[in-house]
Amino acid sequence: MPRIVQKYGGTSVGDVERIKKVAERIKAAREEGHETVVVLSARAGVTNELIARAKGLCPNPSERELDQLLAIGEQESIALMAMALHGISVPAVSYTGAQAGILTDKVHTMAKIKMVEPRLIERDLAEGRVVIVAGFQGIDDDGQVTTLGRGGSDLTAVALAAALRADRCEIYTDVDGVYTADPRVVKTARKLAEISYDEMLELASSGSKVMQSRSVEFAKKYGVVFEVRSSFNHNPGTLVKEEVAYMERVVVRGIAADKDQAKVIVSNIRDQPGSAAAVFRGLSNANVNVDMIVQNVGRHGVANLTFTVPQADTERAVKALEPVLAAVGGGEVAVHGRIAKLSVVGVGMKTHSGVAATLFQALADVGINIDLISTSEIKISVVIALDRADEAVRAAHAAFGLDKG
């Protein structure tokens, strides 16, 4: 019997009516003859409510206790969904992360899955039940509740699909699938029928908010093919899978813009071995997420380092740089917040030259200045002014012929 893992997010279980609608979808999957496993998030908003209550009691709640508290969100979702299924005569059973055998390390609030032991799930599937699993949570060797961090429910779904050797894995979300560009920005953006893991990863790290990178990485590692689709309609979504031969005809798969970045310029530091290393070691120790990096050596033996960080990290970055610059003999820090990072992604560009030239020309044609450039095998990213970002996405989308399909 084919086996399916479905994951529904917080808006899909937001109230009784939505829970009932999802229950109908699950029933349909089962009636199509699938062994069905469903992963649920906490209903939208509940996590923030709980965190607010926690902060009312303790400004910096312990991560161990936060996990203990936040885990109840999904536990509510799964029990209610099992009841909704019972209400429409579908046999179903709910499992917390612990009961489902999601074993993690001990890093509270951002645990990593070490192993999945789906013994009970296998038993229930064999006995004809739908199994509803709490996403986002697991248990460590000591029986402590852990949570998996942002995007954790997607990760639970992908990990279960791998452990259960599921035939399909469907990630239901509030978007229809993965588009060639944000359809709110580019009217002619098209939904992709398929995309490779690597392209999805580059899009994820480039501001496309469909999924977190780690779930895609996990899926890639274990060869889990999954589909991103909407829980509000029945349109086919986007299949995410290993790169296949016919994908190579396409050079560029999509365009993403990340508007939550800031640019940090460290200028006039002494151009000597170890200066740049000291700067980035300092940032790393302060958990600052550095993305694009450019160094240029000026006159008089001084250098400038420019890099981008998430806007939320800028304050921490500036603070972390103070002692570093004092240690390497001086330098100044400046932050520019109003930037955007535009990324062009496609496995095809590995073997096609001219992608960079096409992008630069397209931006030049509409008078958009390029500030920083970085490239990977399947991505070119440029930093531009924030207020030109949407225009730049449209120009690039047209230049690569993405609206034509």
Next chain:
Amino acid sequence: MPRIVQKYGGTSVGDVERIKKVAERIKAAREEGHETVVVLSARAGVTNELIARAKGLCPNPSERELDQLLAIGEQESIALMAMALHGISVPAVSYTGAQAGILTDKVHTMAKIKMVEPRLIERDLAEGRVVIVAGFQGIDDDGQVTTLGRGGSDLTAVALAAALRADRCEIYTDVDGVYTADPRVVKTARKLAEISYDEMLELASSGSKVMQSRSVEFAKKYGVVFEVRSSFNHNPGTLVKEEVAYMERVVVRGIAADKDQAKVIVSNIRDQPGSAAAVFRGLSNANVNVDMIVQNVGRHGVANLTFTVPQADTERAVKALEPVLAAVGGGEVAVHGRIAKLSVVGVGMKTHSGVAATLFQALADVGINIDLISTSEIKISVVIALDRADEAVRAAHAAFGLDKG
């Protein structure tokens, strides 16, 4: 180091301010040099909210899923309390029933505790932490969440006190302790400094709502001495313990009135062997809780059976009796709802005669008619009219000299 188990109910953890107040109490217990374990209920109201949501999805939710759902109530309380303690610099850790090693049978919504394995709690106490445990819940052999039914959090506290060989067990509630009668009814009612398990049991089953019988039975079985006291003040409460020598001077310990009973009269059933047995087997199969029973045989070989049941059970009782009466050859059923059961309780009456006479005289003196009578070794109960109940309690309280101490 002396060891204490404290239990706080749902009103004590009802909001952030109350949680903070309880945290201060816990801190004080620890600073007095106690190893401190705290059992918490779900905040008042949350259980009803969750049940309402469940019933919106399924009219008769599965008990297994109800347990899975309801357990989140205490899990919220314990995590928040641990954070509140951290906020005032008290090291603390929270445990669900499963983590605390509360092992139960598989009977969902009214599981029995089979064993307590407090290995992790012992470790944390040794390391100086306050341990916060979710009341009302446990885990069965299969790792399924179970709940213990009404009064379950008290039971968790008593069971932990037994397993941890605690020196003290304090049950915090919204009343000051156990009184000779309901102080709202009898102005001169006095708080008892001590009461025996058996007296407490008779009071519990006689409408005194301080605690459920099963926690008292458990405490008696394992010799756990506990104190019932208020979380809203610092008054000493009532110590519940094994009967001791000097208790014998007191004949009657207290008066309770149960106003939630109804009287059922089954009349004109054939007076033959097995009729009464058939009636009560039928009621038992329908889970009707029968309390006082009186049978009188009338003329012409017919009998009348009168018994009391909780008001909530009357409809079920009447329905259960229909097929029974048909089977034994006829009979009529009548229900009288407006009754009260008055109980006089005291271990001293085992060796003192005249208690019944004193009670009957006291009621006769104020013109209150007695309908049914039943007695145990340490209790006399009478059924009277509901609208005379308070007056009867006052008359009995005075007749046994309870206001004099």
